[in-house]
Amino acid sequence: MFESLQERLQEAFKRLRGKGKLTESDVNEALREVRLALLEADVNFRVVKSFVNRVKERAIGQEVLETLNPAQMVIKIVYEELVALMGGENVGLNMADRPPTIIMLCGLQGAGKTTHAAKLALKLKKEGKKPLLVAADVYRPAAIKQLEVLGSQVGVPVYSEGDQVSPVDIAARAVEHAAQERRDVIIVDTAGRLTIDDELMAELQQIKERLKPHDTLLVLDAMIGQDAVTTAEHFHGKLGIDGVILTKLDGDTRGGAALSVREVTGRPIKFVGVGEKLDALEPFHPDRMASRILGMGDVLTLIEKAQEQVDRKQAEEMAKKMLKAQFDFEDFLEQLRALQRMGPLQDILKMLPGVGAQLKDINVDEKELKHVEAIILSMTPKERRNPDIINVRRRERIARGSGRPIAEVHRLIKQFEQARKMMKQLGGMEKMMKRGKMPRLPGGGFGGLFGRR
Amino acid sequence: MAFFDRLKAGLQKTKEALIGQVNTVMSVFRKIDDELFDELEEALILGDVGVTTSTRLVEELRRRARQRGLKNGNELLPLLKELVAERLGDGIAPLNLNEGGLTVILVVGVNGVGKTTTIGKLARHLQEDRGLKVILAAADTFRAAAIDQLKVWGERAGAEVVAGPEGSDPAAVAFDGVKVARERGADVLIVDTAGRLHNKAHLMDELGKIARVLGREVPGAPHETLLVLDATTGQNALQQTKLFRETVPVTGIALTKLDGTAKGGVVVAITDTEQVPVKFIGVGERLDDLQPFDPKQFAEALFAE
Structure with missing residues (x-):
């Protein structure tokens, strides 16, 4: 009963795809499924209504029903409308022309403000900025301590005055402090x-008036239901927000809030939180999100993640080696480590087209990667470079050294050989592709359509 | 009834949000028709009850309304209350305590x-x-x-x-x-x-x-x-x-x-x-x-x- 939004939508489209010609009632039926899928994903009721109407209007037009592949046209329209619904393109932080830039976070209890203040600070620090965190939550027990701990984890100073001072004054003095310390983002x-707590909402208004922040961000839990719209509207109405950080998107929520807030506030989602680690903050790309929702994967983000971890030159060299089947265990180990640095394997696999929905019940065991690493580390450098010399006696030693059963060593070496063989074939395929013979990728459909955008 | 009052006060917003919509639907004298049921379903969905459960509730509401031969739209609210209450179980579920031990x-x-x-x-x-x-x-x-x-x-x-x-x-x-x-x-x-x-x-x-x-x-x-x-x-x-x-x-x-x-x-x-x-x-x-x-x-x- 509880399939993902992705699955529901694909199911709706599958029925369309089998048909050569579409009637108006075919489209209506598919859109009824789309409507249900979106509602179950917690997209706001009114947003769903207007979204479905927009798609219907376009999809029932003559030019669609009479095209050669009407089903794909309908999917394309849904994709385009999804992208439009989420605001079209990525919007970054508003930075001040003259530093310091002031960023203010606000939101409901438990949305993840403190954690995301630290994540944002780390991100800015990596970009060469000198951020300052300001602890203006004087109400929640130990909130200041939490920010101080997180601040030291990301190596960013935290300004605090304890919990007996008005947050408005703390914020104002923090700006002076930042000037003295030459911090350029606050x-x-x-x-x-x-949002119905008038007193506390007034306090936020005062902070905003005093600081005149360049970017006021609403931090919103991705698991929020129909109340997303009320919350966003109220914060925007009373405070005026510039954007949204959507948190906890690494859960299995279908993220309906992502589809609703932009529509009702006109303000973009700027970042998404995708994990508990402090570097698990990503810029929000509506087009990529729409791809993910429709099960088309998110290859672009995957590539970017890989680029962060792998040096380009190194990667090219590696690719050459792989295609010539000169790939050895040293290379394998390096890749394994780069892969681990990219984040949980499960999240990475989900970004591949067609993999997401199939993966939902499978748990990728990160420990297995560690075991593989242990086995490789128990090989001598010579063995790693020349896997062919690893005979039975060597295998026994490796098994003892790594503390893994010998069967596991056998399996790893076998898999490695198979992978090498496959890469060799891939090398052949690459030449073929250069000659213009594109092989059809399995599970295509979506990929073919959107790859050419 | 201090508890009840406080409960009510705390739930005031909940009530206004969910029931506000239901009441708008109900307050006008209306006949019982598909449109009315649709609007009720919409109100439930907007209250985060979810599509599946809302649909089930409204189907059950239809069935019972027919059974009882209801004619006026404003008779539906008490019936819907009953249905929701039924779904929520009967009586206060007590905390499980280990009597005589930790x-x-x-x-x-x-x-x-x-x-x-x-x-x-x-x-x-x-x-x-x-x-x-x-x-x-x-x-x-x-x-x-x-x-x-x-x-x-x-x-x-x-x-x-x-x-x-x-x-x-x-x-x-x-x-x-x-x-x-x-x-x-x-x-x-x-x-x-x-x-x-x-x-x-x-x-x-x-x-x-x-x-x-x-x-x-x-x-x-x-x-x-x-x-x-x-x-x-x-x-x-x-x-x-x-x-x-x-x-x-x-x-x-x-x-x-x-x-x-x-x-x-x-x-x-x-x-x-x-x-x-x-x-x-x-x-x-x-x-x-x-x-x-x-x-x-x-x-x-x-x-x-």
């Missing part, structure tokens, strides 16, 4: 509050 | 739902209202300053807190909790755990380990496993309930943040499909803002004029 963490 | 309560949930706050309130309730001696175990050793947060709540509620260093094994803290609770002759041990997303297998395994250690130290423990759900959460709360139940024996739900604009309607779906009773609701940030969940009063306050 990130203000505020207490979580309900 | 009761262990394990508190679990995803990040940011209000576990630590709920524990503070629950500790006060057990100590002051029921005269039980409570010890708290800070087994959220992951989130920065979570231990300090629990200590503040422990102080407010007057309960001793057992803690290890940040980053230590949470199962070990739970173990120490049992030991200290026994030494102090406490009646109840409440174990706080780190927030974890239910789809992270390794974190769920860790939780399973905590429960196993508790069960090994105290027969039948945890006697109560409370899943804390945030009322602003949408349909994902169903999935949370389902997956937490696969790892630990969830015996009750604490629904928090009901004092906001969120409608919390997802509990109707949860009690309907997962058969886990809601035992407490959180309606504010004060120490006494935790109320036992009474399905009838909840439904009544929800639908009260």
